[in-house]
Amino acid sequence: MRAGSHISLQKLVSLVSLAASSETDESPIDIGNRRIPSRYFLAPLAGYTHLAFRRVIRELGGLGLATTDLVLASQLVAKSRKSQQLVATCESDQPLSVQIFSGITAELVKAAKWLEDRGYQGIDINMGCPMAKINSSGGGARLMCDVDGACTAVSQVVEAVSVPVTVKMRLGWDRDHLTAPALAREFEQCGLKAITIHGRTRQQGFHGSVDLDGIRKTVEAVQSIPIVGNGDVRTPEDAIAMRQQTGCAAVAIGRGAILDPWIFRKLADQARGLEPFEPSRNDQIEFLKRHFTLMCEQHEDYSCILFRKFVGWYGQRLGIPEDLEDRLRRFESIEEFNEIVEQVAERHGERVATVPTALLKVPNGPVERW
Known part of the structure; x- marks a missing residue:
């Protein structure tokens, strides 16, 4: 490959996917x-x-x-x-x-x-x-x-x-x-x-x-x-x-x-033959806030409990540091959610883990006991 013609693995996968689609x-x-x-x-x-x-x-x-x-x-x-x-x-x-x-x-x-x-x-x-x-x-x-x-x-x-x-x-x-x-x-x-x-x-x-x-x-x-x-x-x-x-x-x-x-x-x-969209830091933070806002429109304060289950799935994709993800799994008020999200925005990308916390999380024991 000539100098200057280097292509990243991610870009190569994207091009192959475009051809397949x-x-x-x-x-x-x-x-x-x-x-x-x-x-x-x-x-x-x-x-x-x-x-x-x-x-x-x-x-x-x-x-x-x-x-x-x-x-x-x-x-x-x-x-x-x-x-x-x-x-x-x-x-x-x-x-x-x-x-x-x-x-x-x-x-x-x-x-x-x-x-x-x-x-x-x-x-x-x-x-x-x-x-x-x-x-x-x-x-x-x-x-x-x-x-x-x-x-x-x-x-x-x-x-x-x-x-x-x-x-x-x-x-x-x-x-x-x-x-x-x-x-x-x-x-x-x-x-x-x-x-x-x-x-x-x-x-x-x-x-x-x-x-x-x-x-x-x-x-x-x-x-x-x-x-x-x-x-x-x-x-x-x-x-x-x-x-x-x-x-x-x-x-x-x-x-x-x-x-x-x-x-x-x-x-x-x-x-459409376009390179797939990749969300920016602001896109990720806005998504987190928007989902919670829409949930509050229907469930009000109970959203603080309902939203927790999503956080283990979202943490890695949205760049949420592990300690803040842990807090989002336990927050109890809308005010606390907003406070934590402000810190996520400030510290976005500090996360170390590369695997979502909740990935393929299923109940313990054989399926017959679910």
Whole structure:
């Protein structure tokens, strides 16, 4: 290489990613009668994908469809306070789908009708949650164990509403029961408009690696509905690789969006042939403040508790020194938050750790005890 022609590894990766993204279809995608502007979605994450997070991510640009935290169908119809907070939305929070779960088909139908009557434009049925308290009632990934029962539930929800119905599921209960391709084939005949596949089994929880071949087999099992890949997407390169290796029509990003809130903006830049955006120090500080401000609009002082869980994910990406991250995990007032953020701005970049504190943090013990 001639003198003066040196190119950094980061720049090289960026150029390779730009070339790869040019080979993928980046046009808007249709899910039923809904046109989604981007093929990169925000996946539902229990405890995280509430209104404030969706809004602040949308403001950064590049996000297609977002889906709410999962909501218990019976509580939604009963209008419990928690369920109403989970489905809270606003004009700028579009396109949006609401994810519901239950082991009782009649409850799923009632919740779907309730949502349609109130103007929600997309309904997602959860068949992927691995948590025991969800599975023990017959909901979440447990639905995948009964193909006939799952198809009955999907058919009845589809027949009950006119808005598009989708499903998010895993590859199966365990490696011996990989039912996703068979279910996807049947769901398409039931009238489902799209399926999101997390490339792990329920038994894996969030351990191990995503099985891209398993996602590809699900893609091959359907005739025309979009299959959305999900799992272990933490960079734009991961998202593009998933699409190229599985043939999935779109990618849903969960934890990767908390680790790097600008991931959708970067994917949009790459789709336009631009070098991916990198946030400045001020961008990072403003994002931290904006997310908390939006959370306070809905939850007021309780935001001081709700926001703490984000800090372990944000610390490394937003350049928060370890001692200030620790304080943000324990702050008790809006005034204290503002004081800490001022110190973060002054000391931005002093952080030593290169791995986010909360990366892949899961409950202790086997998945059966979650």
